[in-house]
Every structure is written in structure tokens, then in C-alpha cells.
Amino acid sequence: MVYESLVPSLSVLVGYLFTYALYKGRLIRKTLHVNLWNFIIGIAFLVSGGGGFLLLIFMELGIILPSSPQLLYWHVELGITLVVVTLFHFHCYWKSALEMVFLKNRRPKNETKI
Amino acid sequence: MRQKFKQTLKSISRNKKVLGSLASVPLIASATMSDSCAGGCPYGLSNDPFPGQCGRYIDSSGDGICDLSQVLTSSSASSSASTSDTDSGSSSASSDSVNSNQLDSGNSNGSDNASAVTETGSSGSDGASLGVDDYNYHVLPISFLLLAGYMFTYFLFQKGILQSKTHKRLWNLLVTVGYAGVGVTGILLTLMINLGIKAYTQGITFWHAETAVLMVIGTLIHLHIYRKPFQRMFKVLFRWESYSNKKKSQIPQKSK
Numbered sequence: 001m002v003y004e005s006l007v008p009s010l011s012v013l014v015g016y017l018f019t020y021a022l023y024k025g026r027l028i029r030k031t032l033h034v035n036l037w038n039f040i041i042g043i044a045f046l047v048s049g050g051g052g053f054l055l056l057i058f059m060e061l062g063i064i065l066p067s068s069p070q071l072l073y074w075h076v077e078l079g080i081t082l083v084v085v086t087l088f089h090f091h092c093y094w095k096s097a098l099e100m101v102f103l104k105n106r107r108p109k110n111e112t113k114i
Numbered sequence: 115m116r117q118k119f120k121q122t123l124k125s126i127s128r129n130k131k132v133l134g135s136l137a138s139v140p141l142i143a144s145a146t147m148s149d150s151c152a153g154g155c156p157y158g159l160s161n162d163p164f165p166g167q168c169g170r171y172i173d174s175s176g177d178g179i180c181d182l183s184q185v186l187t188s189s190s191a192s193s194s195a196s197t198s199d200t201d202s203g204s205s206s207a208s209s210d211s212v213n214s215n216q217l218d219s220g221n222s223n224g225s226d227n228a229s230a231v232t233e234t235g236s237s238g239s240d241g242a243s244l245g246v247d248d249y250n251y252h253v254l255p256i257s258f259l260l261l262a263g264y265m266f267t268y269f270l271f272q273k274g275i276l277q278s279k280t281h282k283r284l285w286n287l288l289v290t291v292g293y294a295g296v297g298v299t300g301i302l303l304t305l306m307i308n309l310g311i312k313a314y315t316q317g318i319t320f321w322h323a324e325t326a327v328l329m330v331i332g333t334l335i336h337l338h339i340y341r342k343p344f345q346r347m348f349k350v351l352f353r354w355e356s357y358s359n360k361k362k363s364q365i366p367q368k369s370k
Binding site for chain 1: 155159162251253283286287290293296297300301304305307308323326329330333343344346347350351
């Protein structure tokens with residue numbers, strides 16, 4: 001079984017760039033852009049993570065279903081998508097991500113300049 | 115009795131209900147896991163070629179097809195044994211080389227795979243008695259450890275000992291480690307399967323499964339930490355609104 005790597009990663013990349021361009025062009029709000037990609041990451045996680053968890057349980061129990069090869073295929077394909085969408089998630093929340101990694105404190109909003 | 119049960123259910127706060135349901139994940143996993151072993155391909159594949167789709171690839175007959183995915187492995191092995199001496203010689207040589215490869219990768223796992231593989235040489239090509247089911251992916255210990263850790267830091271945060279920022283940072287870092295581990299090992303495995311590379315497959319599969327547990331439990335914790343933005347997501351995308359905190363007058367009535 002050969003897996004497609006370019007098709008899922010390129011399609012989500014094009015989709016992300018499209019909604020990002022719409023947001024930058026002020027055609028859609030940032031909340032819509034961010035929440036749309038949060039929803040997509042959730043779906044990818046559900047299929048990939050849930051499928052992997054089911055496969056692991058089936059493997060341990062020795063259950064072989066006729067749909068197991070298909071489940072494995074979609075687990076891998078959605079897994080590739082999940083990797084790319086995770087990078088977009090970091091891009092959406094890059095300020096929080098930087099803060100998390102480098103312990104950088106944000107300036108309080110009400111701070112008065114001296 | 116029924117009313118009492120309903121009252122007790124109502125008295126439990128929403129947070130406790132969420133935490134309770136999160137804690138039930140490893141219990142469900144423990145109930146479904148058993149020591150039973152699989153006699154065939156765990157993914158239900160037939161004639162899975164080299165290097166195989168999972169870490170359980172075994173090819174004692176040396177035909178380049180995983181023995182677990184072959185339906186009649188014992189009959190094919192016996193028929194190949196009854197052929198000419200040169201054929202059997204070459205097949206045994208190739209099976210030796212495969213076994214030595216598996217021994218190496220088993221050592222890299224740090225588990226008992228080495229002993230499991232050494233048994234395969236003597237047991238022949240019978241998939242059920244290969245002993246390759248000795249994998250232990252530590253689903254339960256990691257899940258329990260993570261949930262216990264989260265409950266502990268959540269308790270510290272509720273008591274004001276731990277700052278909200280530190281609490282979030284700690285769990286965000288852990289979920290990032292989980293995603294990074296699963297992503298890197300998953301991409302490596304996909305590339306190796308596509309290119310037909312066998313080296314270290316078992317070790318990478320092992321760490322893929324281990325970090326996946328961290329990723330799944332970490333994501334559930336991430337959803338609990340950011341539950342308000344998560345609810346808002348449905349509101350923004352599908353215009354779903356909860357009216358639990360609104361007065362009756364604020365709820366729009368359906369037009370007749």
C-alpha cells in the first residue's frame with residue numbers, strides 16, 4: 001500500500017492560504033479564519049487519532065475487520081493532514097506559542113508609558 | 115431512588131463531570147485491552163509486501179511477504195521445504211538475515227522483543243506461535259500518569275498555588291511534545307513504507323504509539339483548558355448558542 005503525501009498536504013496548504021488571503025483582504029473576520037482551521041484540526045484529529053486508537057485496540061484483541069485496511073489508510077492520510085494543520089495552528093496562535101517556548105511576557109494592556 | 119440519583123447528578127458540577135468522563139478513557143482502554151494474541155495480520159491485509167505496514171512484519175519463509183498476512187503460511191512453508199536443497203538453502207539463509215535484522219530492531223526498542231524474535235527461528239512460520247505479540251505499548255500507565263498529573267496541577271491552580279499561565283504552559287508544552295513525536299515518527303514511517311526501508315521500523319512504530327497516547331490524552335486536556343474558545347468555535351461556525359445562562363426574554367422565539 002502506497003500512501004499519498006503530497007495531495008493531502010498541498011490541498012490543505014492551498015485552503016489555508018486562500019482563507020488567510022480572505023482574512024488579510026478583510027473579506028472574512030479573523031475569528032472565522034481561526035475557528036475554521038480549529039474545526040479542521042479537530043476533524044483530522046478525530047479521524048487520525050480515533051482511527052489509530054481503534055487499530056491499536058483491534059490489534060491487541062486480535063480482531064480483524066474487513067474495513068481495517070481502509071481505516072489504516074485514512075489514519076495515515078489524515079495523519080499527514082494533521083501534521084500540516086498543526087503547523088497552521090501554531091501560525092494562528094504564534095504569539096502564544098512564542099510565549100510558551102521562550103517564557104516571554106506580554107505587556108499588560110493598561111500599562112501607562114513613562 | 116430515581117429522583118435521588120437525578121438530584122445527585124444535578125449536584126455534580128460541570129467541571130467534575132468533564133474530569134470524570136476524561137478519567138473514564140483509560141478505564142475503557144483497560145476493559146478492552148487483553149493479552150489475547152492475533153493469529154493473522156493485525157490490519158487485516160492479505161499478502162502484505164516487504165517492509166510491511168506495521169512493526170509485526172515477519173518473514174521466516176523469505177518470500178518477501180509478511181507471514182501474518184499470508185492465509186496458508188504453514189502449507190506454503192512445508193511445500194517449499196519439500197523442494198530442492200538449493201531452494202531451501204537460500205530460503206533459510208534469507209530467513210536468518212531477516213531474523214538478525216529483527217533482533218537488532220528489537221534491541222533498539224528496549225523491550226523484550228529480542229527474546230521474542232529468537233523464538234521465531236525455532237517455531238517456524240506459524241504466525242500464532244511467533245511470540246511477536248509481546249509488544250507492550252504502555253497505553254494505561256501513560257494515560258493514568260497524565261490524567262493524575264493534570265488533576266494535580268488543576269488542583270494546585272484551583273487553590274491558587276500554581277498560576278494559570280504556568281498551568282497552561284506546562285500542558286501546552288506536553289501536547290506539543292506529543293504532536294511533534296507522533297508527527298515526526300509518522301512521517302518517517304510513511305516515507306519508509308513508501309521507499310521500502312526496513313531498518314528501525316519496529317522502534318519507530320513503538321515510539322509512534324507511545325507518543326500518540328501522549329498526544330490523545332494531551333489533546334483532551336487541551337480541550338478542557340480551552341473549553342470556552344472551543345464552545346465559541348461552534349457558535350462562530352454554525353451559530354450554535356447555549357441559552358443556559360440567558361433569561362427567557364433573551365431567547366429568540368420561533369415564529370409560528
